[in-house]
Amino acid sequence: MSITTPLFQHHKHCDEVFARAEDACANADWVEGEQAFALLCDQLETHFSSEEELLFPAFETATGMTSGPTEVMRGEHRQMRDLLAQMRGALAARDSDAFGGAAETLLILMQQHNMKEENILYPMCDNALGASDVGASLAARLKAS
Amino acid sequence: MHASLSFDQAPPISVPYRFFLVAPWFGATAGILLVWAGADALGSRWTPEALALTHLIALGFMLQAMCGALFQFIPVAVGGNVWRPRLVANTVQPLLLLATLLLVAGLLFGRPVLLSAAVPLFLLAIGGFVTVVALALWQTPATGMTLWAMRMAIAGLAITVLLGSLLAEALAHGFAVPIVDLTNVHLGWGLGGWALMLLAGVSYHVVPMFQLTRPYPSWFTRSFGLLLLGFLLAWSSRLLLDDALWSPLIAYPLLLILSAYAGTTLWLQYTRRRKIHDATSLYFRVAMLSMLAFAVSGTVYFLRPELGADPRFVVWLGVLALVGVFVSAITGMMYKIVPFLNWLHLQRLGAPISAVPNMKKMIPADAMTGQLRLHVLAVLMLLTAVWQPGLIRPAGLALAASFVWLGCNLAGAVRRYQGFRDQIRAAA
Known part of the structure; x- marks a missing residue:
């Protein structure tokens, strides 16, 4: 198992939770929607912070690349947090259309973000950090969530 | 090594949009051509109208998009x-547009000078595009x-254009080449x-x-491309090997792997x-069902030579492949890409x-979804019109209308982008 395998698997978990939240809110099932959305926010925040506080600094130290891929990824995390805030507002207002529009945007942003991480950044991290203990820390943090 | 990584979502928004905005109008022209040509247009794949129509869709719509x-x-x-990208797109796109118009006019009106004029433009446009893309890849x-x-795929595009150029020059100057076999190999590389x-x-x-599906099985992704490439190389050997048994031997497994991909x-x-349906997921479904219909029809074509002898049968296959599979899949993709690019560039x-x-x-x-319904209606009407030529004009009208609607949907998205952009700048 590579050091980024837990992050890769966690992407799939977040996809599952996203689909639950989107489906519930589209059908105006607000109780289920609230629960699934809260879980989605929690899981995504854990994922982002694991990368920003553990993986990216280790990668930047190992490679000396501080303004490259990790900077772009941090910027996309910010965008996703903003979209989650929009979804939270729509959910509070019980506005299915607004929630669906923000959710659709988050989904595509999240998926193309994951694609770049899984195809390019994670393999680079695995190469640069293969011998470090970052993998164990990542796995423990994601498991605790 | 890392210096060559592009992590930005480049290029400028004008680069893809330059291609996307033009593409539907070639499709609309194809529909109008059918309305103009009427009952004889789809009698065989070799009528000037059918050749022009094929290239309006394949080059004008598909290749542009x-x-x-x-x-x-x-x-x-x-x-x-x-x-x-901006320089390449600004050069390749107008060259491709002009080359397509010349080729289509040359095929439609039987004008060798237009065919000859189109060839260097294609070689320049696609040669440049293939070089730049291949370097990146x-x-x-x-x-x-x-x-x-x-x-x-990019190698397949290069082979298609080289074979197409040879065919156009052969038609223009009457070179002695095996036109039918060469055309079959050309379309094999173009479509496959x-x-x-x-x-x-x-x-x-x-x-x-x-759609948040599971990934394609790794055994499938590892083998599909190589098998497709292998069978296309074998398909190309018909230029050297003149054996009536050879074509079905290659075609059956080829149709099988198409079915495997669609299935x-x-x-x-x-x-x-993800439980939610949208135009993109429905369009993909239409494309895959058309591909299955193509595979079944292709099998019938080889199994029942008496049916395959009717020249309209290949036209039926062409409608399924071009309009049923590729126009559907590409339109579905554009309906997801364009709204996302609008959003992405606005928030930047x-x-x-x-x-x-x-x-x-x-x-x-x-x-x-309205445009999708009209497109499906157009596909069904075109398939019927292959056997009922009286329906060709209404089918052409439906095709033209669905492409005009697509063109308007995309142009509307660009107008909204410009409107929102101006609002954001004014607020800043």
Whole structure:
């Protein structure tokens, strides 16, 4: 198992939770929607912070690349947090259309973000950090969530 | 090694849009051509109208849209750096547009001078495009089957254009070449080696991404492209090997792998995590069902030679492949890419994300599903018109109308982008 395998698997978990939240809110099932959305926010925040506080600094130290891929990824995390805030507002207002529009945007942003991480950044991290203990820390943090 | 990585979602928005905005109008022209030509247009694949129609769809719609999408897809999906995308797009797109118009007019009116004029333009446009894209695809440090499929597809495009140029020159100057075999090899590489290879490679990413399906099985992605390439090489050997048994021997397994791709995609969609349907997922479904219909029809063509002897049978196959499979899949993709690019480029203007309208504000959902219904109607009418020539004019009208609607939906998205952009700048 590579050091980024837990992050890769966690992407799939977040996809599952996203689909639950989107489906519930589209059908105006607000109780289920609230629960699934809260879980989605929690899981995504854990994922982002694991990368920003553990993986990216280790990668930047190992490679000396501080303004490259990790900077772009941090910027996309910010965008996703903003979209989650929009979804939270729509959910509070019980506005299915607004929630669906923000959710659709988050989904595509999240998926193309994951694609770049899984195809390019994670393999680079695995190469640069293969011998470090970052993998164990990542796995423990994601498991605790 | 890392310096060649493109992590930005380059290129400028004008690069893909330049291609996307033009493409539907070639499709609309194809529909109008059918209305103008009437009952004789689809009597065989060799009528001037059928040849012109094929290239209006294949070059005017498909190639334009696929080139535009590749500029966008390469940096995001495989981290490739396309050299000076704006300059390349501004050069390739008008050249391709002009070359397509010349070729179509040359085929339609039987004017050798127009065919000859189109050839150097195609070689220049596609030669430049293939070179720039191939450099990006071979220099990226990324790995994976999508990358390999894209590499094979770009080689398939080069082969298609070289064979097409040879055919156009042969028609223009009366060179003694085996026109029928060469045409079959040309269309094999165009539809299989380029269009299907690219569609499959892109599907490995976008089907799981847009609909939250499971990934394609790795045994499938590892073998599909290589098998397709192998069978296309074997298919090309018909130029050297004149044996009536050879074609079906290659065609059956080729049709089988098409069915495997379509069947796998439909199964993944059926078992997807995301429950919501949208125009993109429905369009993909139409494309895959058309591909299955193509595979079944292709099998009948070889199994029942008496049916295959009717020249209209190949036209039926052509309608399924071009309009049923590729126009559907490409339109579905554009309906997802364009709203996202609008959003992406608007939020880059520096406004808070709450001030940027979300993707669903870019093209009304009803306009997309309405256009989808009209497109499906046009496909069904065209398929019927192959056997009932009296229906060709109404079918052409439906085709033209569906492409005009698509053109208006895309143009409307660009207008909304400009409107929102001006609002954000004014607020800043």
